[in-house]
Amino acid sequence: MKEELKSSSFALRRLGEIEGESYFTPQFMNAALDTARFHAASAGATFKTLVGAVILDSIAKSSQDPNRGNIKSPTEIAENNTLPQISAVAGNEDEIATFYKTHIREQFAKGRSALICVPTTENGNALFEKISKGLEDKVFIFNGEIKKKEIIKNWRMAADPKHTVAVISTGAFLCLHRRDWGAVIVADEGSTHWISVGRPRIDFRQFARCLAARNFCELILCGFVLSAKTYSGVQSEEIAKRNPFRFRYQNGVAVEIWDMKKNKTQKKSAPFKVIGDELEKSIRDTWSSKGNMFILTARKGSFPYTICRDCGRPVLCGKCSSQLVLYSGVKEKDRRYVCHRCGSIYDTKLRCRTCNSWNLVPLGIGALRVAESIKGLMPELPVFVLDADTAPTKSKARKIIKDFFSSPGSVLVGTKAACAYIDRPLDYSAVASIDSLFSIPNYGINEEIFRTIFNLKELAEKKFIIQTRNPDSVAIKHAISGNAADFMSEELKFRKQFKYPPYFTLIKISFKHKSESAAKSAVEKASTMFNPDRAVVYKSFIGYIKGFHIYNALLKIPAVNWPDDRFVAILKSFPPSFNIEINPENIA
Template sequence: LKALTDKNIFETYEKIIGRLDFSENELQKPATLNEFQAKALLEIEKKFKEKPVVLLHGVTSSGKTELYIHLIQKVLDEGKQALYLVPEIALTTQLTLRLKKVFGKKLGVYHSKFSDAERTEIWNSLLNDKGYEVIIGVRSSIFLPFRQLGLIIVDEEYETSYKQFDPAPRYHARNAAIVLASMHGAHTLLGSATPAIESYFNAVTGKYGLVKLNQRFEEISLPEIKIINLKEAYHKKKMTGHFSDFLIEEMQKTLQNKEQIILFQNRRGYAPYLECKSCNFIPKCKNCDVSLTYHKITNALTCHYCGYTESYPSSCPSCGTPAAFSTHGFGTEKIEDEIKKIFPDARINRMDLDTTRSRKSYEKIITDFEQYKIDILIGTQMITKGLDFDKVSLVGILNADNLLNFPDFRSHERAFQLLSQVSGRAGRKDKQGKVILQTYQPEHPIIKQVIANDYEGMFMNQCEERKLFRYPPYTRLILLIVRHHDKQILLEASQQLTDSLRNVFGRRVQGPSDPLIPKIQNYYIKHILLKIEIEASPEKTKKIVRDCINSCLSQPSFKSVHLQIDVDPL
C-alpha cells in the first residue's frame, strides 16, 4: 500500500469514525429554548416574511447556536437544505458534535483541510437526494452544489476570514451567501454579538431585518471588566514583566479555584523586533520592508509577510558587537515565557499560528482546554473566534493599545469587536467572569464602550466619523494595489494612474500612498484608493476605472507593472 501511495496512485487520509456517528435512535431533539430565545426565534420568522436577510444581534453566550439548530430543523422539515457558515475551521470542531447529536447522518462538514477525496464525497452526497441536508463549513462551502437551499446562516458575520483575496476568486462569503440564497429563494441569517458596521447599518436602515437577543444564556451575566492603566502601573513599579500585580493576583485566585484563564496578546512570536544596543541596527527582512520577528523557540528571526527566516545573529551584522541585541515589544511566546516563571506549576499552552499548523494540533489544544488539561491558554485573536469554554472565569488582555493605534479607518471597529469577543469568553453558569484589560489609554472611547458593552454607541461614533471622511457604509471603496520590482517605475506608474483617475473622479481619488509595509517579497507597493458614492452605477464605475488602467499601463515602460483591484477592501 505504501508503495502505491508513494507513486501517488493511492492517497492516504484519515477518516474519523465512531465518535461522530450516532445511530438514528440516539439522535436528540433540539434543546428547548428559553423565553428570550423563543421570542427571538418568532421574531426572526416574522422578519423573514418581509425581508430575505435578517441580522441577529445577540450578546456573547446568548445561545445563538440553539436558535440556529431550531431554524435548520424547520427548513429540513420542509424538505430543503441548510448551510451553516463559520469563519474558522476551529469552530467546526466544537460545533460538529453538537449538531451531529441532532442531525446525525444528515450533517456534512466541509473545509479546506479535508482531502480531495473527502470533498468529492460531500459534493456527490449533496447531489443525491438521500445525501447531506445540512452543511457546516467555512467560506468555500458556498460553492457546493446545493439542490434546494432553504436557509444560510452566516455566524460571526463580521469576521474578516470570510473574505478571500489571494488567490482569486476574490469574494466576501457573507455577500456571496446572500446572492446564493436569493438564487434559491432562501433566507439568510447573519449572526453576531459585534456585527460589522456595514451589516448593522443595513439593518437599521431597513435593508435587512434586525432581531436582538440581549439576554445571556442560562443567566450567565456579562463579565466585569477592570482596567489597568499601564502608565501608572509601570510608574508605581506594580508590574512584573508585562503583567500588572492586579492581574497576577487575580490569576492566582483563579488557579486556586481550579478555574481557567485566557491571556490575549494579538502578536505571535517572542518580540516584533530586535535592536542593536550599540548602533541601533534593526534586523529587517531581505525581501520586505519590515523588521524580522524574533522566535525564541526556533532561535530564529522570521518575516511574517514572506516567511524568510535567518538564525539569531550572534553579533551585530552592522557594527560587529557580539551579543548586541535587545528585544522590543512582545508576542505570545514572550508571554508564555514570563508566565511560566510566575506560575511554574500551572499547565500552560499557547494557541497561535505557530502552534496550530495542522488540523490535529488545533483540535488537540481545544479539546485539552475543554477537558481541563490546561490551566492557562495564551493566544492571539484565534482564541476570540466564538469558541465556548465553560470553566474560563478570567480573561487577561495584556495590551489593548496596538489594536487601538493601528492606522486604518476600521481599527476602532475591529478593536471593539476583538476586545468584546475575547471578554465574552469569561463567565460561567453560576459565576460572573472577570476581564482585566491593560492599556495606556484608559480614557479611550472604545475602551469605555467595551466596558459598557455599548455596541450602539460605538456604531454611532464610527458612523459619524465615516460620514465625515467618506468611508463605508457611506461610500464604496475600490483599492488599486500597484506593485513593481523597480521603485522608480512604480513611482511613475502609480502617479500617472492616479492622475488619469483624478481627471475623471476628482477628489474621490486618494494616493498614491505607501501601505503599512511598502515592500513585500521584493515588490515595492503603492496604494490608490477610490471612494465612490453608493448611488453610482457599479458597471459604469468599473468601465471607467478599467479604461484608465488600460490606457495608462499599456505604455511600453509600464508593461511589467502588477495591479490588483480590491473592491470593498477589508
C-alpha cells in the same frame, strides 16, 4: 504572473465545459457572476474559488443536473417572486443555535432547504454539533478538511431533491445543487475569516447575498457581534431585526482594568512588569483552584519591536524595512532578531542602521515574553503558547488546545489566532497587550479590537482582566461594558466621515516593481483612468519588500454606486501584474 494567467484560463475552459453539462443551477451561476462583478474579478477565477476541487473533478464533470427538464429559468422565477427583506439575528451561541433549529424546521415545514454559510471549519463543526441532534439524516456538513470519499457520498445525499436538507458549509461548497433554498444563513457574520485566501480576494458573505437574491429566498445574517456593515443596515432599516436581536451583553463577570500608564513602576531602575498585579493574582488563583486561563497578546515572539536608545529610531530589517522582533532564548546564544515579513534572521550583535549604535532597547509584550514571565513567577505552573510560531498548522493548534484543557491549573498564552480554537468557557480570560494593534493601517481595526475583547470577556466565568494604555478608547471602553450599540454608532460615524465602508466602496490598485519610479508611474497612470474620479496614489506602508517597491492607488466611491459597470470594465482591463482589491482588509 504567467502561472496565474494559465490557471485562470484553465478555470475559464472548465467553466465552459461545466456550463455545457449544466450541473450547477442557473441561480448559482448567476450569483457567481454577480460576485465576480462585485470584486472586479474574472468569472473563471471567481468560479474556481466558489467550487471546491473535489466537486469540480469528481461530481460536476460526471453528473448532470438532477432536475433537468424540470427547471425554471431565473427570469421565470423572478416573475412570480419578490425578494424578501434581509434580516439579522444577534445573540450568544445558545440563543443563535436555538434560532437555527427553529428556523430550519420552519423551512422544512414549507418544503424548503436551508444553507448555512460558515467562515471556518471550526465554526462549522461547533454548529453541526449543536443543531444536528434529532435531525441527523437531514443536516449535512462540508468543508475542506473532510475526506474526499465522504464528501462525495454526502454530497449526493445532500443534493437529492426528494427531501429537504440543512447544509452547513464553508466557501468552496456553497455550490450544492439545490433549487429549493428557502434561506441562506450567514453564521458568525462579523468574523474576520470570510475573505478567500489568494487571488481574487472574494468575500463569501457577498456571494451568500447574491445567491439568496438569485434564489429569491431569505438572507439571514447571524452572530454574537454582527459586522459594522450589518449594523448600519439595521440603522437604516434596510435590514430587519429578528428575534433574538441583542445589542448589550452582561454575563456578570468581574472586569479588572490594569491601566499601564498609571501603574508604571515608580523607581526607574525597577524592571518593567509584563504581568501586572491583577494578572498575577488571577494566574495564582488559576493554579491553586486547578482552573484554566487564557491570556491574549497582540504579537508573537518576545519583544515585538526594538528601538535605538541613541537616535530613537526603530530597529528595522535590512532587507524589507519592517520592525524586527526579538526572540529571547533560555541561553544567550539562542537570542535572535527575526523579521516576520521576509523571514530574515539577525544575531544580537546587530547595530542601529541609522547611527550605528549598539545601545538597543527591546520593547513590547509578545506571547513568548508573557509565557516566560509567568514561568519566572511560578515555575511549577504549566504554560502553553499558541501563535503562528508554535502552531503553524490547524492540527498543531488543536493539539495545544486539547493539552491545555486537559491540564487543570494551566495557562494558555496566545495571539488572536488562538481565539478561534477556544471552544468552551474559561475561569479567567485576559489581555496582556493589545495597544500595538491600534496603529495597524486598517480602517476596520477598531471593530476588530472591539470584537476580540468582547468575545474574550464572554468566555470568562470568574474574571476578565485587561492591561492597556488606552482604557478610554472607544473600542476597549464599549467592549468592556458589553455595549455593541454604542460602539457601532460611534464607529459608523467615523466610517461615514472618512468615507470608509460600509458607506463607501474602496478600490485598491497595487503594483510592484524593482524600480521605484516605474512602480509609481504605473500606478499614477492607472489612477487617471476613472474620470472624473481620481484615485489617491501613495507609496505602500510596506514600502519595499524582497527587492520590490510597492505603490497603491485608492479610490473611494459611494457604496450605492457599486458595482459600477464602467469601473469594473476598466479594472478588468488591467494586466494581472496589477493587484486589485475591493474593500481590502488594510490599505497598506
